[in-house]
Amino acid sequence: MRLRVKRQKKYYLKCAGCGFVTPSFKAWFDQFQKCPNCGSKHSEVWYNTSYKRLPRFIKGNPQNFWHYFPYLPLVLKRHIITRYEGTVPIERWHFLEEFAKKEYGLTLEVHAYRNDLNGGTGTFKDVAAALAASIFKENNLKQYCIASTGNSATAYAKYLSIAGVNCSVFMPEDAIRASEATISSFGQQVFRVMGDYAKAKEVAAEYARRHHIQMSTGNIDPIRIEAKKTMVFEWLRQLGKAPDVYIQAISGGTGPLAIDKGIREIGHLYPDLQNPRFIMVQSDGCDPMVQAWEKAEAEGFPEGFEKNYPVIDNPKTNVPTLATGNPATYPIISKLVRKTGGSFVRMRESKLIPLGKLIAYEQKMVPGPASTVCVAGFFNALKKNLINDGETVMVNIGEGAVRAPYFLEQMIYTTQEVTNADE
Template identity: 50%
Template structure:
């Protein structure tokens, strides 16, 4: 297949690679140095992105609105369910909370990935891009290791493309995620161990049967898909937020945002990069632990390579259970240069966060999304948000694949067998109880 549209440049040695064809032929690694991290470059003038952002007449139906700046040659290979065409909302209740309790004036924005077509998560754009690329290159079987959400998204989109998928999930993965893979006729291997073991066995499976494996958080298909969120912010808002908050397992999101900003930096569409506040649950927070150690020792030589490994982490948020943070050496410099933070949020409060969000907005935030919103409250407590800042929260998922959380969100039920025990009530009386866990 002739490719005059894009190419890869190895981030380690600078080797030029002519796209996904030779990338797959070399087992998704640089033929010169073996690195798996590449930057995708395009022959098209990047100024064309500015035209797509400024176009207010075309209805954006998916992230493939930015097809000219995605690593796919033939539009006929697009696999999509409308992912990436999602709104940025403004949540006034969080603004009011920040002003009332912390005296901080903020604009609080939320990127509604729970509304993605497909499986309703932040992973849908990555899976749609991967399915399209695999279809274009005639790959009929694929494998991936996942804590949950990426597995379900890949299962859905690869099934649409007629591609067989083997998924390796850790033993603590949600049953609903397993069902979300199996129901599409894709293979599930529930590994008797943690996510690190699931990745190891998936890699061995890939090598044994010569079946391509997802490249993880730096996979070029994933990064290129997720970079389009930046274009959507500029299209919908006209600016880049001052602060970006996301719950964190591996961190493709920040990597992709940085990639997009670097691609369009010369166009003058924004004045500064956002500060990254990356939030980990208290049951699995190796990057936060590494970051706090680095700060306490004034970032000594080699600090980005110094991180703990949590074997079989015990967390209530299985989709964020990544105890071996291999992307920390990439993310840490990014957070450092933007004066950002890695922080921990008490995962035992994630149900309270989801209850509050549902009460105020009617939106059912999933477990990882609750950690992100919890990170907003934690950021206020730690004094990380400043007057006048525009804060973007990535709402990465809903509750569709977290039925247990939905049950935990029950808090207004009274059991009775007699009308004498029933009385009118005022919904407003619940408000103070819902906010109490987050007060200073």
């Protein structure tokens, strides 16, 4: 069986820089996840599988994203690890539509992509962790290292523990304690780094180098991209189309990169399918991408604008899962956002709790802080005239409040303290 995996012809990885072809993930790991020709860590997965069957897969009521197995980089189904992730409901959120109509005269179709209902850890990260665990199992990988502000680490810790892979997790000092406790409960090693996320990544990289352990390559990781591209398949399955606008709270930006990859991959089969306008949202507690975008926009987007971005050391924010002060993927993300006619917008953290309460009241679900940032982006996009009449908007609900107990506690507003029934 190992020979079959080693010599597989289902997929290959192609360097986004020089075009060098890596034949399998086994070879990719042997190369320590970089191109041996040019040194780039950015390679994309492509398939020798026929896409004529894809319309048949975009039907039915699948239990998880492995429904799209022919278009995922795993050779043998017996290596699949799943906790029912990746086929979450896409809900119509009428209260956002009604607001847009009342305040701006816009008739919109607004949908929420409910990643908080993923079966693993209830976050946007579950699909990537499920694919990673399965690929590691197939390639007999026993050690892995990841730096994370919380949600990615929690998902990887769970799924890798199921696969029998030891995962060393490096978290910044302001990471949520609940995430640390969850990771530790799975038996995975946690290192709380005294510093911000950038420092955690630095220490993790040195640890991985010294101990010869594979480490996540971050937002351009082909495993993450391949897992999250399946949201495009889900749009087609549940809506029959891609949205005109896609809104997401952004830390690094795998989401839009994955959407772009998915659409490029099946464009020959669906010629009318195109990228939505990407509206990326950051809070004012940590907004380096927004700052960079506003500067570039004011200067008319000069050549090389994507290379000019600030670095925020030790950001002070109430949304630690989005606290990427050094946005290394901005050069890639910003060009994609500009190409689609999208934008980066900022929300005020002082609005987090009131908006979280509003969402909970209207939709009977309690969003996590990052999800609340995303929904705030919808309101700001309306204010900035970034959404047009008649458009379909997709809002990515990346997590629920269960991932952030401190945030959930602030939702209390109907409680009265009493000593007897007369009060």
